[in-house]
Amino acid sequence: MNSFFSIKFRLYLLMAVFITNSLIIGILVNSYLGIINRHWNHYNAAVVDTEVYFAQLESALGYGGMIHHFKNYILRQDAEYIEKGNISFESFNLSLDKIYSSPELTSEEKTHLEIIKNTMTEYRNALLSAKNLYDQGKTVSETDSIILIDDAPALAAFTWFKENIKQNKEFFHDELSITINKAIYQTVIILIITMIFFLIFAFWILSSITKPLLSIQQITDTVAKGNLSKKIDMNKKNEIGSIANNFDAAITSLRTLVKSVKISSNGSQEISENLNSQMVQTASAVSEISANIESMERQFEKLTDSIGTSSSSLEQIVSNIESLAAEITDQSSAVSQSSASVEQINASIKNVACIAEMKIQAAGNLVVIASAGEEEVSSTNSLITDTSKSVDDILEMINIINDIASQTNLLSMNAAIEAAHAGDAGKGFAVVADEIRKLAENTAENSKRISKTLTHMVNNINETLSLSNKSGLTLANINDEVREVISAFEEIARSTVELSSGSNEILSSSNHLNEITESIRLESQEMNIGAKEINKELKLIKEISKNSLSGIKEIRYGSNEINQSVNFIQEISKENTENISKLIQQISIFTT
Incomplete structure (x- = not known):
């Protein structure tokens, strides 16, 4: 039997095509997931991380930070606020260094960061100067009139950063959405093409199996009614062809057997009739012997x-x-x-x-x-x-x-189960599998x-x-x-x-x-x-x-x-x- 025409080879080929399609789709999906991952990492580096570090800068400088500690020290002259101011200054520098380490940082962003950094440095220096003034015996009003800091540029820089982060978020969101939509669109197109190819190939494979089985079913229906004169005569070099040839051989043997049984039965009937006749004669002779x-x-x-x-x-x-x-x-x-x-x-x-x-x-x-x-x-x-x-x-x-x-x-x-897993795309395959099941049940019956x-x-x-x-x-x-x-x-x-x-x-x-x-x-x-x-x-x-x-x-x-x-x-x-x-x-x- 040529292995190319065997049903096992065709089913293996169908499985290979299915696995190939799955691999192609998997590779494509994995590729787009990599692209989406890179975009997301870029978004995290450019927007999310910057937003977090910027919030840390704002916290270290603003309320609860350097400015807050400076004002408390001016009013209360407590050395604790100088220590807290130093801690805020160190936290500010750490966050600033992390922002500067980003490769996505633009020159304009660096300019605004310098403004914020200068404002932070002025507040720290003012805090140390205020200590010296208090040590010299200056009053609160005198110290406050001596130390004057303009923090408006820093506030404007913070406002600009917030607007810039918002724009970056919108930009990356749109770019990520476009990438995802493109990936989905191309994946769906390739999936449709591969599924069409797979269904056509599966229909060809299953048709080559179901058509011969339908022919065998017609002959078996005739044989089941007692007609042994029919033959399948299927010239297929596969398992179904082998089954058909074996079935023809079995029908031929059965036909020969039935003929032999008919001849033997007729002969036995004739022998039985002769035996009956001989027994009648024997009975008559025995009766005559008894009489004699x-x-x-x-x-x-x-x-x-x-x-x-x-x-x-x-x-x-x-x-x-x-x-x-x-x-x-x-x-x-x-x-x-x-x-x-x-x-x-x-x-x-x-x-x-x-x-x-x-x-x-x-x-x-x-x-x-x-x-x-x-x-x-x-x-x-x-x-x-x-x-x-x-x-x-x-x-x-x-x-x-x-x-x-x-x-x-x-x-x-098994085919029906696989078709159910495939969802709507496997409905046609489920119909074919159901027909095969009905055919197998009829053959068994x-x-x-x-x-x-x-x-x-x-x-x-x-x-x-x-x-x-x-x-x-x-x-x-x-x-x-x-x-x-x-x-x-x-x-x-x-x-x-x-x-x-x-x-x-x-x-x-x-x-x-x-x-x-x-x-x-x-x-x-x-x-x-x-x-x-x-x-x-x-x-x-x-x-x-x-x-x-x-x-x-x-x-x-x-x-x-x-x-x-x-x-x-x-x-x-x-x-x-x-x-x-x-x-x-x-x-x-x-x-x-």
């Missing part, structure tokens, strides 16, 4: 009842094995019925195994969907976090603008509005991030629950395989019994042993059936929990969709 599990539970209960019935029948056969020889035909029919029941059980077991395989595959697909949803939620969280950081950066820029506005406001207050809007955006983004994190945790829980369901279905499949194997063995045994019906009479004991083995196998099958039924109930319980989790995910997904819609609505106020 309930059906399997009922079938296993029937199977358990059938096995219990078969076991009772087989025990009856064992107890009546010896009487079965006579009723072989009935036993053959019973064996045929048992074979049919075993075939039905075997078909049911195969059906259960097929359903378990299908549900394992469906649960695996659900795991894949939940994992994909979890990854999407993680990506959304990262994008929302980046958006929040970008908004924080913008808030820091807004704080910088607030600091600059505060400093500008402080500068305007707009920055606060932008900061408030961005803070509201950050709160919404943080709320969305929190909900998205909850969605991710819920999907992770779904993953775990579905894996448990898959494990349960695999256990069912293994159990059905064992049941199928057992039923096949039972069916094979039944067929073998049907084939050897004719030889049962001879092998009744072997049949008894076989019946016991069959009873044992039926008890084993019954135990397996009970375990399978217990597993089905646990699967049904897990399926209900999955269904509740899916419903909870659906509610969170709807809430997430509503939050994204609110975010899109709030971002839509910005024009990019």
